[in-house]
Amino acid sequence: MNIKPLGDRVVIKKIEAEETTKSGIVLPGTAKEKPQMAEVVAVGPGGIVEGKEVAMQVKVGDKVIFSKYAGTEVKFDEVEYTILKQDDLLAVVE
Amino acid sequence: MNIKPLGDRVVIKKIEAEETTKSGIVLPGTAKEKPQMAEVVAVGPGGIVEGKEVAMQVKVGDKVIFSKYAGTEVKFDEVEYTILKQDDLLAVVE
Amino acid sequence: MNIKPLGDRVVIKKIEAEETTKSGIVLPGTAKEKPQMAEVVAVGPGGIVEGKEVAMQVKVGDKVIFSKYAGTEVKFDEVEYTILKQDDLLAVVE
Amino acid sequence: MNIKPLGDRVVIKKIEAEETTKSGIVLPGTAKEKPQMAEVVAVGPGGIVEGKEVAMQVKVGDKVIFSKYAGTEVKFDEVEYTILKQDDLLAVVE
Amino acid sequence: MNIKPLGDRVVIKKIEAEETTKSGIVLPGTAKEKPQMAEVVAVGPGGIVEGKEVAMQVKVGDKVIFSKYAGTEVKFDEVEYTILKQDDLLAVVE
Amino acid sequence: MNIKPLGDRVVIKKIEAEETTKSGIVLPGTAKEKPQMAEVVAVGPGGIVEGKEVAMQVKVGDKVIFSKYAGTEVKFDEVEYTILKQDDLLAVVE
Amino acid sequence: MNIKPLGDRVVIKKIEAEETTKSGIVLPGTAKEKPQMAEVVAVGPGGIVEGKEVAMQVKVGDKVIFSKYAGTEVKFDEVEYTILKQDDLLAVVE
Numbered sequence: 001m002n003i004k005p006l007g008d009r010v011v012i013k014k015i016e017a018e019e020t021t022k023s024g025i026v027l028p029g030t031a032k033e034k035p036q037m038a039e040v041v042a043v044g045p046g047g048i049v050e051g052k053e054v055a056m057q058v059k060v061g062d063k064v065i066f067s068k069y070a071g072t073e074v075k076f077d078e079v080e081y082t083i084l085k086q087d088d089l090l091a092v093v094e
Numbered sequence: 095m096n097i098k099p100l101g102d103r104v105v106i107k108k109i110e111a112e113e114t115t116k117s118g119i120v121l122p123g124t125a126k127e128k129p130q131m132a133e134v135v136a137v138g139p140g141g142i143v144e145g146k147e148v149a150m151q152v153k154v155g156d157k158v159i160f161s162k163y164a165g166t167e168v169k170f171d172e173v174e175y176t177i178l179k180q181d182d183l184l185a186v187v188e
Numbered sequence: 189m190n191i192k193p194l195g196d197r198v199v200i201k202k203i204e205a206e207e208t209t210k211s212g213i214v215l216p217g218t219a220k221e222k223p224q225m226a227e228v229v230a231v232g233p234g235g236i237v238e239g240k241e242v243a244m245q246v247k248v249g250d251k252v253i254f255s256k257y258a259g260t261e262v263k264f265d266e267v268e269y270t271i272l273k274q275d276d277l278l279a280v281v282e
Numbered sequence: 283m284n285i286k287p288l289g290d291r292v293v294i295k296k297i298e299a300e301e302t303t304k305s306g307i308v309l310p311g312t313a314k315e316k317p318q319m320a321e322v323v324a325v326g327p328g329g330i331v332e333g334k335e336v337a338m339q340v341k342v343g344d345k346v347i348f349s350k351y352a353g354t355e356v357k358f359d360e361v362e363y364t365i366l367k368q369d370d371l372l373a374v375v376e
Numbered sequence: 377m378n379i380k381p382l383g384d385r386v387v388i389k390k391i392e393a394e395e396t397t398k399s400g401i402v403l404p405g406t407a408k409e410k411p412q413m414a415e416v417v418a419v420g421p422g423g424i425v426e427g428k429e430v431a432m433q434v435k436v437g438d439k440v441i442f443s444k445y446a447g448t449e450v451k452f453d454e455v456e457y458t459i460l461k462q463d464d465l466l467a468v469v470e
Numbered sequence: 471m472n473i474k475p476l477g478d479r480v481v482i483k484k485i486e487a488e489e490t491t492k493s494g495i496v497l498p499g500t501a502k503e504k505p506q507m508a509e510v511v512a513v514g515p516g517g518i519v520e521g522k523e524v525a526m527q528v529k530v531g532d533k534v535i536f537s538k539y540a541g542t543e544v545k546f547d548e549v550e551y552t553i554l555k556q557d558d559l560l561a562v563v564e
Numbered sequence: 565m566n567i568k569p570l571g572d573r574v575v576i577k578k579i580e581a582e583e584t585t586k587s588g589i590v591l592p593g594t595a596k597e598k599p600q601m602a603e604v605v606a607v608g609p610g611g612i613v614e615g616k617e618v619a620m621q622v623k624v625g626d627k628v629i630f631s632k633y634a635g636t637e638v639k640f641d642e643v644e645y646t647i648l649k650q651d652d653l654l655a656v657v658e
Contacts, residue, residue, distance in 0.1 A: 002657060002658040003629070003655045003656075003657050004655055004656045004657070004658060005654065005655045006621055006622070006650075006653055006654065006655055006656065007621070007651070009654060009655065011655065042655075045621075047619070048616075048617060048618070048619060050145075050616065050651065051145070051614075051615070051616025051617060051618075052142075052144065052145025052146075053142060053145060054142070054145070055141070055142060057100055057101070057139075058100070065097070065166075065168060065177070067166065072629075072631065072654055074629060083629070083654045083655055086100075087101070087143075087144065089100055090099065090100065090103060090166055090177045091097045091098055091099045091100055091103065091105065091136075091138075091177055092097075092098045092100065093096060093097050093098075094096040094098060144239075145239070146236075146238065146239025146240075147236060147239060148236070148239070149235070149236060151194055151195070151233075152194070159191070159260075159262060159271070161260065180194075181195070181237075181238065183194055184193065184194065184197060184260055184271045185191045185192055185193045185194055185197065185199065185230075185271055186191075186192045186194065187190060187191055187192075188190040188192060238333075239333070240330075240332065240333025240334075241330060241333060242330070242333075243329070243330060245288055245289070245327075246288070253285070253354075253356060253365070255354065274288075275289070275332065277288055278287065278288065278291060278354055278365045279285045279286055279287045279288055279291065279293065279324075279365055280285075280286045280288065281284060281285055281286075282284040282286060332427075333427070334424075334426065334427025335424060335427060336424070336427075337423070337424060339382055339383070339421075340382070347379070347448075347450060347459070349448065368382075369383070369425075369426065371382055372381065372382065372385060372448055372459045373379045373380055373381045373382055373385065373387065373418075373459055374379075374380045374382065375378060375379055375380075376378040376380060426521075427521070428518075428520065428521025428522075429518060429521060430518070430521070431517070431518060433476055433477070433515075434476070441473070441542075441544060441553070443542065462476075463477070463519075463520065465476055466475065466476065466479060466542055466553045467473045467474055467475045467476055467479065467481065467512075467514075467553055468473075468474045468476065469472060469473055469474075470472040470474060520615075521615070522612075522614065522615025522616075523612060523615060524612070524615070525611070525612060527570055527571070527609075528570070535567070535636075535638060535647070537636065556570075557571070557613075557614065559570055560569065560570065560573060560636055560647045561567045561568055561569045561570055561573065561575065561606075561608075561647055562567075562568045562570065563566060563567055563568075564566040564568060
């Protein structure tokens, strides 16, 4: 993929419910922030963002939980991605 | 458990009312922020969060009081967890 | 008591109206922020809170005036406490 | 008086309209922030407040103009006081 | 006049429309912020205000344009003044 | 002109639509922020504004694009000007 | 083009849907922030913006994804441009 996020943004690709079930995680539909699982496909350079030093803590391939409503969705070569700020990622799942 | 929270987030597991009663703490249902007790099951690395140094003050196994409406709920291997910022924890109970 | 507040939070126990009258202070019910008197029963460590150095200025046993709507109420061994940020305390009464 | 305000707070006692008239100041009832005159009866220590250095610029006995809606009112030994932040004081009148 | 504004506040006295016309400036009644002309009658000491260094850039006698809705009005010896923050002054007119 | 803007403010004079057309720029009436062209007629000193160092980047005579709703309008010697913060200027047109 | 954006602003020219399709990217009309592709045609100098150091990370010719509602639209020599802050750019596409 050739989308390079700016600043402290990351590009993620949602993991389908089927895959989610296999890994043993079920995310409840009623949660108020609607968390979802995704795989990180691109990571911005971090550095000074809005005057503050930001170190990127995730890397390509990480499986992450994020808030569904965060970020902006784009479709690229028929695949949907979400571009969001690293701070909208809640956790890495291993 | 293999959820690794990012930044200053922690993962907690709510302690059921029965256990709460045993430990002598009763949390009133009418409190406006609805505090609850939980056990810390994972702690983020802290460090620079939104440009500010954050030192993690809780550790895995701590029993904590938190605001019910804070954070995001996820279900993992049939167990429900909440991911929230350390600042949404009010106190440690010993 | 074994509730240890985190960061710049304190745990206080409200002083009943009777005691209040004895000490000569009457807090009007019509005040818009509804101040109340309380005794400090636990004090957080202070330190870096939200990236800012906070020095704790109250100690266990201090009688304080606070805003009624601040903080979170918890019941412990049949006694009600309030957990709030030190900045929600207005004054110490001696 | 033995109310010791915390941080950058001050305790003031309103000056009655009669006294106000004598000193030659009349504060219009229609002003949108309703300023009033008061005498400073206690001054907090200042220092680091919300992470910022605050130097106290008023002293006990100063006559000040403040915004009526600022602060919290308390009654002590049958006298009403207001506890507010120094920044809610507009000016010292000499 | 003996009103000493605190911090970065200034005390101004509005210039009547007649005087305004003489100096060649007409301020439109339909402007959304309703600017007005005034003369500076007292200037606060500046210094650290809300944790930031403020240098006072106006002096007593300056004619200034300010936003009508800014600040607090007080009447002193039958004269009306406005107390506002220096940042609510838009420009000095010479 | 003798209006001296304070801080990081500038005084601009709108360029009429006719002139705008000559220079080849047409600003659409439907744009949500309604940008307009203007000429800079006075520039504040910059320096520390709200605790932050501001360097002035425009000079008298610059043609600028600005947001129509920003700033305050004043009429001086029958000419209308707008006083606004430099940050409300979007670009310089050469 | 002779529009020189100020501070951390950039001037972009939207890429038509046809071009977008050729490059293999389709941006869904239902996305809540309506991202779009554009080409960067001018880049501000960066430097200290609102008191914070901003380094410009895009250059003229970069293809970028941005939020449709960000910025201000201007028409210049019959071509429409958008002036926005660099932080409103989400990613560079290569």
